[in-house]
Amino acid sequence: MGGLILLANSAAQADQTSIFEPASPPAESIRTLAILVFVITLFIFFVVEGVLFYSIWRFRRHARDGNAANTPQTADPTDHVTEPPQVYGSKPIEVAWTAAPALIVFVLVLVTTRTLWEIKPDTPAPAAGDNALYVTVIGHQWWWEFRYTSYNGQPLDFITANELHVPASEDGTPRPIYLRLESADVVHSFWVPRLAGKIDLIPGVSNSLWFQTQEQGLFLGQCAEYCGTQHAGMLLRVVVDSPQDFEAWLANESKPAVDDPAVAQGKAAFLSESCINCHRVRGTPADGTYAPDLTHLMSRQTLASGLVANDRKNLRKWIDNPHDIKEGCLMPAFGLSADKLDLIVDYLATLK
Numbered sequence: 001m002g003g004l005i006l007l008a009n010s011a012a013q014a015d016q017t018s019i020f021e022p023a024s025p026p027a028e029s030i031r032t033l034a035i036l037v038f039v040i041t042l043f044i045f046f047v048v049e050g051v052l053f054y055s056i057w058r059f060r061r062h063a064r065d066g067n068a069a070n071t072p073q074t075a076d077p078t079d080h081v082t083e084p085p086q087v088y089g090s091k092p093i094e095v096a097w098t099a100a101p102a103l104i105v106f107v108l109v110l111v112t113t114r115t116l117w118e119i120k121p122d123t124p125a126p127a128a129g130d131n132a133l134y135v136t137v138i139g140h141q142w143w144w145e146f147r148y149t150s151y152n153g154q155p156l157d158f159i160t161a162n163e164l165h166v167p168a169s170e171d172g173t174p175r176p177i178y179l180r181l182e183s184a185d186v187v188h189s190f191w192v193p194r195l196a197g198k199i200d201l202i203p204g205v206s207n208s209l210w211f212q213t214q215e216q217g218l219f220l221g222q223c224a225e226y227c228g229t230q231h232a233g234m235l236l237r238v239v240v241d242s243p244q245d246f247e248a249w250l251a252n253e254s255k256p257a258v259d260d261p262a263v264a265q266g267k268a269a270f271l272s273e274s275c276i277n278c279h280r281v282r283g284t285p286a287d288g289t290y291a292p293d294l295t296h297l298m299s300r301q302t303l304a305s306g307l308v309a310n311d312r313k314n315l316r317k318w319i320d321n322p323h324d325i326k327e328g329c330l331m332p333a334f335g336l337s338a339d340k341l342d343l344i345v346d347y348l349a350t351l352k
């Protein structure tokens with residue numbers, strides 16, 4: 001039973017990242033192209049293998065050839081000759097096997113170019129009433145920074161990490177998502193297969209990507225360009241909310257961090273440590289930009305860029321020694337005392 005559930009889970013997981021389950025126009029175009037290219041290459045495969053196997057069968061050595069292995073077939077002109085006619089240089093054949101592949105390549109270039117054109121984001125400037133969301137995505141070793149800049153023409157100014165919330169489109173009301181993709185260090189690649197094709201995040205370059213979907217729920221993805229030790233631990237989560245839920249989420253994220261007097265001691269402990277050199281908690285002196293913004297840490301479902309659930313136990317484990325969860329990550333273990341760990345976790349757990 002447990003095995004069955006595990007199997008069902010992994011099947012659901014596979015669907016989550018399948019290019020054959022598109023939920024957004026660019027992903028649909030990519031699936032159509034993939035199927036078309038597959039059919040064309042499958043046809044070529046069967047033609048080539050068909051000719052090969054036909055030749056092997058048709059010109060196989062016959063029993064009556066005797067032990068002709070070492071004997072030239074033409075030794076006895078009256079013997080049964082099994083070799084096909086030997087042709088040296090044939091213009092029609094040369095033309096055929098040059099023209100046919102050239103034609104196929106030409107068709108593949110045309111359909112690929114058409115798809116590239118279809119999925120190319122033609123990012124308009126934000127305008128009032130456009131229902132569009134604009135986010136700048138910055139790749140880091142090994143996590144994702146999301147800077148929300150505009151929704152429905154309203155400027156936004158907050159930063160979150162690893163979980164991208166976007167609004168669902170509805171019939172008659174498309175809500176396109178325009179991403180600007182940049183990198184803080186090395187080349188990464190943003191890939192959520194059910195929503196759009198993968199686009200690289202390159203230092204010093206600004207790339208763009210577009211998608212929209214009516215399907216609410218969680219979409220999984222992954223950094224798709226090797227970027228160092230924890231490349232495989234650079235997971236991506238896109239949460240597509242109903243417009244109402246998304247607006248509620250936006251309103252919460254836009255606020256500075258809650259200041260709960262019950263955890264004043266924990267806050268003081270957090271601010272006294274070097275956490276604040278890398279992390280930001282808006283509304284406090286913690287103003288680091290090197291690591292994820294923690295202003296609304298507890299609104300995220302996972303820690304360590306999607307590796308573990310975001311609960312008190314994992315949070316404590318992470319702060320105690322991040323390398324137990326994500327070996328080689330750039331956050332060091334600070335060797336905090338158990339008391340101090342508890343205080344800091346108490347404080348962080350209030351950042352909803």
Ligand code: CUA
Binds near residue numbers: 139189232234
């Ligand atoms: Cu980032 Cu691979």
